[in-house]
Structure formats: structure tokens, C-alpha cells
Amino acid sequence: MAKGRSLGLSRKKQLYGVLFVTPWLLGFVLLMAIPFFQSLQFSFHKLTLNSEGYSLQYVGLENYHNIFFVDAWYVRTLTDAVIAMVLDVPLIIFFSLFTATLLAQKFRGRMLARAIIFLPVVLASGVIAKLDNGNFLAQMIGAASTDLEGNYSGLRSIELRPLLLEAGLGINIVDYLTGAVDRIYQIISSSGVQILIFLAGLQSISPSLYEAAKMEGATGYEAFWKITFPMISPLILTNVVYTIIDSFYDNGMTQMIQDAAFGRLDFGVSSAMSWIYFLVISVILAISTYWISKRVFYYD
Amino acid sequence: MDTSPKPSKRRSPSAAAQAAARWYDTHAPLEKAKRWLWIFIRTVLIVGICFIILYPILTKLSIALRDKQDMFDATVVWLPRHFTLDNIKTVMDYLKYPESVTNTLLLSLGTALLQFASCALAGYGFARLKFWGSGILFGIVIFTIVVPPQTIMVPTYLHYRFFDIFGLFRLFTGKDGVNLLESFWPFFISSGLAMGLKNGLYIYIFRQFFRSLPKDLEEAAYVDGAGVPGTFLRVMLPNAVPAIATVVLFSFIWQWNDSYFVNLFAPNYTLLARMLDLLPGTVRPEYVGGISHTSLYLNTGTLLGILPIFILYLFAQKYFVESVERTGLVG
Numbered sequence: 001m002a003k004g005r006s007l008g009l010s011r012k013k014q015l016y017g018v019l020f021v022t023p024w025l026l027g028f029v030l031l032m033a034i035p036f037f038q039s040l041q042f043s044f045h046k047l048t049l050n051s052e053g054y055s056l057q058y059v060g061l062e063n064y065h066n067i068f069f070v071d072a073w074y075v076r077t078l079t080d081a082v083i084a085m086v087l088d089v090p091l092i093i094f095f096s097l098f099t100a101t102l103l104a105q106k107f108r109g110r111m112l113a114r115a116i117i118f119l120p121v122v123l124a125s126g127v128i129a130k131l132d133n134g135n136f137l138a139q140m141i142g143a144a145s146t147d148l149e150g151n152y153s154g155l156r157s158i159e160l161r162p163l164l165l166e167a168g169l170g171i172n173i174v175d176y177l178t179g180a181v182d183r184i185y186q187i188i189s190s191s192g193v194q195i196l197i198f199l200a201g202l203q204s205i206s207p208s209l210y211e212a213a214k215m216e217g218a219t220g221y222e223a224f225w226k227i228t229f230p231m232i233s234p235l236i237l238t239n240v241v242y243t244i245i246d247s248f249y250d251n252g253m254t255q256m257i258q259d260a261a262f263g264r265l266d267f268g269v270s271s272a273m274s275w276i277y278f279l280v281i282s283v284i285l286a287i288s289t290y291w292i293s294k295r296v297f298y299y300d
Numbered sequence: 301m302d303t304s305p306k307p308s309k310r311r312s313p314s315a316a317a318q319a320a321a322r323w324y325d326t327h328a329p330l331e332k333a334k335r336w337l338w339i340f341i342r343t344v345l346i347v348g349i350c351f352i353i354l355y356p357i358l359t360k361l362s363i364a365l366r367d368k369q370d371m372f373d374a375t376v377v378w379l380p381r382h383f384t385l386d387n388i389k390t391v392m393d394y395l396k397y398p399e400s401v402t403n404t405l406l407l408s409l410g411t412a413l414l415q416f417a418s419c420a421l422a423g424y425g426f427a428r429l430k431f432w433g434s435g436i437l438f439g440i441v442i443f444t445i446v447v448p449p450q451t452i453m454v455p456t457y458l459h460y461r462f463f464d465i466f467g468l469f470r471l472f473t474g475k476d477g478v479n480l481l482e483s484f485w486p487f488f489i490s491s492g493l494a495m496g497l498k499n500g501l502y503i504y505i506f507r508q509f510f511r512s513l514p515k516d517l518e519e520a521a522y523v524d525g526a527g528v529p530g531t532f533l534r535v536m537l538p539n540a541v542p543a544i545a546t547v548v549l550f551s552f553i554w555q556w557n558d559s560y561f562v563n564l565f566a567p568n569y570t571l572l573a574r575m576l577d578l579l580p581g582t583v584r585p586e587y588v589g590g591i592s593h594t595s596l597y598l599n600t601g602t603l604l605g606i607l608p609i610f611i612l613y614l615f616a617q618k619y620f621v622e623s624v625e626r627t628g629l630v631g
Binding site: 009012013015016017018019020021023024025026027028030031032034035036038042047054099102103105107113115116117118119120121122123143168184185188189245248249250254257258261262265270271274275277278281282285 | 334339342343345346349350352353354356358418419421422424425426429430431432434437440441444445446447448449450451452453454456457458459461488490492493494495503521522527529532553557559563564609610613617620629
């Protein structure tokens with residue numbers, strides 16, 4: 001390639017690069033950056049809507065004081081959301097890795113099984129779950145229990161609990177495991193995308209690695225821990241991040257932020273709530289990313 | 301005479317052992333047993349998981365097709381004794397089904413196409429048309445994925461309530477911006493500017509995919525005299541069908557299922573997600589004659605809510621399942 005021409009082309013390409021990114025950049029400035037700082041600004045103000053827009057009145061840290069020391073529910077709801085996330089993420093990751101390993105194998109009806117397991121991703125989970133909460137019959141028919149979490153999977157862990165306790169496991173671990181069994185539908189339905197990502201990763205591992213291991217006499221179990229697991233560990237990081245973000249997208253906390261803004265028209269408090277929420281999410285993401293990325297194995 | 305049976309005696313157990321060993325080598329019963337056991341366990345697990353997923357849907361289907369008198373009949377478990385489509389008709393009325401499905405379809409299709417256009421452009425820009433600062437900007441794209449929509453909810457709401465670009469509108473008309481709420485404009489504007497639902501993820505998908513395409517493709521196009529836009533439209537996009545399918549399908553589905561932005565920007569519009577939100581209020585036990593009837597209608601409503609997406613899934617299932625593998629999102 002001639003030097004002069006390539007320079008001209010690369011200059012042109014840079015210009016087009018700016019042009020191509022412009023719609024996004026415009027959107028980012030108008031719909032993300034400005035609202036982002038406005039929201040921070042609102043959180044220190046009292047916002048009142050009037051006919052020709054809105055007016056702000058500086059109140060300092062009052063909104064933050066309100067949510068931490070006056071509002072009885074904010075801290076509790078936030079802790080609940082975080083605890084639910086911490087409990088669910090390992091289960092979802094474990095379950096999706098396990099299912100992906102199963103689905104990566106060749107067997108008859110594999111496409112059908114994949115199609116069914118991916119179904120929960122496609123079907124509206126939020127709205128449906130809300131409807132089912134008020135749906136007594138679905139609960140009665142499904143679980144035949146007084147469970148309030150909309151658990152209609154028909155699976156109960158009644159037998160499992162004494163069994164595990166007899167085996168000498170700690171009560172906390174037993175509660176965690178049986179709780180997981182009781183929420184199996186929820187866990188399955190929120191691990192669809194993760195299964196897909198793991199599946200794609202499993203299929204990208206070169207078969208020659210397994211062949212070599214087999215020649216050396218490795219069992220399937222060893223091959224999983226010594227080949228599959230390290231090769232797939234970068235995707236565990238991806239999936240953990242995805243799962244954390246996904247779990248914070250719609251929960252009691254987001255509902256509360258929304259209610260504060262459009263139920264009580266307390267826009268300042270709502271902004272303050274959402275900022276604390278955002279900071280908590282960022283800290284959790286930063287810690288978990290740092291913690292996992294130190295343990296991840298990169299092949300190349 | 302007396303020597304002949306000895307060798308045969310000696311030979312026969314060893315022959316049997318040899319035969320057994322040969323049989324063991326060729327048939328490998330232990331390995332086989334292990335394999336069959338694994339196949340058995342695997343089948344049980346997969347069937348079990350599939351059952352858990354399908355069970356609620358099948359229950360709903362069975363309930364939706366039941367007549368009211370079957371609700372109190374203990375012998376009716378799966379197959380209704382009095383088959384009827386009345387529930388479906390009633391709930392379709394409650395949901396204003398034709399109108400809400402059409403509206404939701406238009407909204408989802410519009411946002412999907414706009415998001416595809418804006419995200420593909422940005423993704424290609426970040427992947428192949430590097431300019432000063434594009435690395436930092438891409439970092440910002442990842443950052444936008446992390447920010448929960450609730451953080452910018454209030455300003456965004458006010459933004460569309462008093463919509464104005466850099467005060468231009470005020471300059472020309474003297475009014476305080478246009479109220480864009482209760483229309484599709486907020487959705488279309490944010491999608492067109494790649495700021496819709498999970499758009500950071502789509503930009504990421506496109507960038508990864510365009511990066512994985514061979515550079516020779518573009519260079520051949522440049523040598524043949526095509527400009528950058530021509531190369532993008534005629535060479536790169538036709539090669540990016542898997543990524544396009546993934547992004548369009550996901551944005552369609554996620555917009556369809558979204559009730560958060562719908563409630564925020566168009567709270568009185570007849571959209572499916574919102575009508576489903578309202579359904580429990582419409583079919584309260586007092587109005588329809590008992591808890592069981594409410595439940596009947598709610599089940600039918602849920603079923604009708606997932607039906608259009610389910611039909612789409614039946615046809616596009618392959619693209620969904622293979623999407624992530626083929627977009628190069630991994631590795």
C-alpha cells in the first residue's frame with residue numbers, strides 16, 4: 001500500500017469514525033451525562049413541578065438525611081436487595097455452568113432441550129411474576145403450599161432438609177441449599193443468558209486439549225476441573241457481572257425509588273435514593289470484578 | 301492318552317480367560333455401564349429442568365381452556381372436561397388485545413430497528429474506525445451498562461416532559477419545550493441515539509463482531525474504490541447477519557417485555573405490558589364473582605401476554621439459541 005494513500009485513507013477513516021459514533025455520543029451527552037449530573041444536583045435540592053417547568057430549592061444534605069435516618073424502609077430494602085443478590089449470584093453461576101456443560105454434549109433432542117431452557121429469557125418475567133403474585137390458584141395448583149413467593153414449580157425440599165441435617169451440615173448451609181431448591185424456578189429463569197454465554201465458551205475450547213488429556217489417562221472429572229474450568233473462567237467473570245447488573249435492574253429497591261418520585265412526587269429524595277443505590281452497585285461490582293479477575297486464567 | 305486331557309484342561313481355562321478378556325476388551329462392559337449411567341443421569345436432569353420451565357406454562361394453558369364449572373371439579377387435573385374459549389375472549393376484551401398488541405408491535409419494531417442502526421454504527425466506529433479518544437469513549441459505553449436506569453429516571457422524565465434541544469425550541473416559539481410523554485417519541489429518540497434499553501450491550505456485541513471479521517474484506521473494498529460508508533453498508537453489514545439478528549431479536553423482546561419505561565414515558569398508552577399490569581385491578585374477585593374466576597382470568601391474561609413472543613420464538617428459536625455463539629461475544 002502506498003504511504004501517501006494509506007495516510008489519506010486513515011485520516012478519512014478517523015473522520016468517519018467520529019461521524020459513526022456521533023449519534024451515540026449525542027445520546028450519551030443528552031440522555032446520560034446531563035441527566036446523570038442533574039440527578040446528583042436534584043438530590044441536594046427540593047424539586048417542585050409547576051406549569052412552566054420545575055424549580056429547585058437548595059436543601060443541602062436533607063434528602064440524604066431523610067433516607068437514612070427518617071425513612072424506616074430505605075436501608076432495609078437496600079440491604080435486602082444486596083443480600084438477595086449475594087445469595088443468588090453463586091447459585092445462578094453454578095446452575096448455568098452445570099446446565100451448559102450438560103447441553104454442550106451431543107445427544108438426541110439437544111436442540112429441543114436448548115430451546116426449552118432458553119424460553120424463560122424470552123418470556124416476560126417481570127410482568128408475569130407480578131400477575132402470579134396475585135394469582136391464588138396458580139399457587140395452589142402448582143405448589144400446594146402457602147408459599148408467598150409465587151413458587152409454583154411444584155418442587156419442595158421437605159425431604160432434603162432432614163437428610164442434609166442428618167449428614168451433619170451446618171444449619172445455615174442447609175437453609176441456603178434448601179432455599180435454593182425452593183426457588184429453583186426463579187434461578188432457572190434468570191440464568192438463560194448465562195447458560196448461553198457458557199455454552200458458547202464451552203464450544204470454543206479446542207477438542208485437542210481433551211484428546212491429549214484422555215491419552216494421558218485423565219478422567220472426565222479431572223478434565224472438567226483441569227481443562228474446562230480454567231478455560232471458561234474468564235466467562236465466569238462476565239457472567240457474574242451480568243448477573244449482578246441484571247439482579248439490580250428490577251427489585252424492591254427500584255420500585256421504592258419509583259414510588260418516591262411518581263407516587264409522592266418527592267423527586268429530590270428519589271434522586272438521593274438512586275444515587276446511593278448506584279454507588280452501592282458500583283462498589284459491589286468493583287469488589288467482585290477485582291476479586292474474580294485475580295483468579296481468572298487467561299489462555300493467551 | 302493320559303497326557304492329552306491335561307493340556308486341554310490346562311488350555312481350556314486359559315482359553316476361557318482369554319475369551320473373557322477378549323470379550324471384555326471388545327465390549328468393555330464397565331465403560332459401557334458407566335456411559336449408560338451417565339446418559340441416564342443426564343437425561344433425568346435435562347428432562348427435569350425442562351419440566352420445571354414448562355410446567356407453569358402448561359398449567360396456565362390447561363386453566364385457560366377450562367369452563368368455570370371445571371374449577372371446582374377435583375377430577376379435572378390437566379384436561380378440561382368442558383372445553384371453552386370464553387375465558388380467552390373475555391380477557392382479550394379486558395386487555396384490548398388487538399389494539400395493545402398492534403401498539404406494542406409497532407413500538408418494539410421501531411425501537412429494535414432504530415437501536416440496530418445506531419448501535420451498529422457506533423459498534424463499527426469503535427471496532428474499525430479508531431480515532432483519538434475512541435478507547436475512552438468505548439470505556440464510557442461499558443460504564444453506561446452499569447448505571448441503573450433509576451439513577452437518571454427523574455431528569456429523563458423531566459427532559460421528555462419539557463423537551464427542548466439546547467433551548468432551540470424556546471428560541472423560536474417562546475414556549476417551554478414540548479411535552480413528549482404519552483407518545484412513542486421518548487422511546488424512538490433514545491433508541492435512535494443508542495441510549496435505549498441495554499444499548500451499551502448491543503454496541504459491545506457489534507464491536508466484538510466487527511473486530512472478528514477479517515481486515516482483508518474491508519481492504520478489498522477500499523482497493524475497489526468504495527468509500528467508508530459504502531464499505532460499511534455493502535460489505536460489513538451483510539457479513540454481520542448473526543450480530544444483527546441477535547441485537548434486533550433481543551431489543552425487540554426486551555422492549556416488548558419492558559414495563560418500566562412504558563410506565564414512565566407512556567403511562568396511559570394501550571400497550572400490552574401496561575394492560576397486563578392493570579389486569580389484576582380489572583378482574584378483582586368482587587367484579588367477576590369469586591377468587592377462582594379472578595385466578596382464571598389472570599392465568600389467561602398471562603398466557604395471552606406471552607403468546608405473541610412465544611409464536612415469534614417458535615420461528616426465530618434457532619437465532620436466539622445460536623446467537624451468542626455466533627456473535628463472537630465469547631473469546
